[in-house]
Amino acid sequence: MRSILEDPMASDEIKIQRLRHFEDEARALQRAASESAMNPDDGWQADLRCARMALEELGARRIRKGAASL
Secondary structure (H helix, E strand, O other), rough: OHHOOOOOOOHHHHHHHHHHHHHHHHHHHHHHHHHOOOOOOOOOHHHHHHOOOOOOOOHEEEEEOOOOOO
């Protein structure tokens, strides 16, 4: 994520798009881990938290996803 934030060739919009993609992947992996016999503390929560913090650093608005947002 740090490499995304520090990319001098990418605009803030591009950085936000890349971070949102990473956030979506981390959320999907976290959901899969919670629904299987995988170790519940496998690091996906930390990845998701880092992605959200990086988005906040860029001033991106948080998009809520999940059953409550349907």
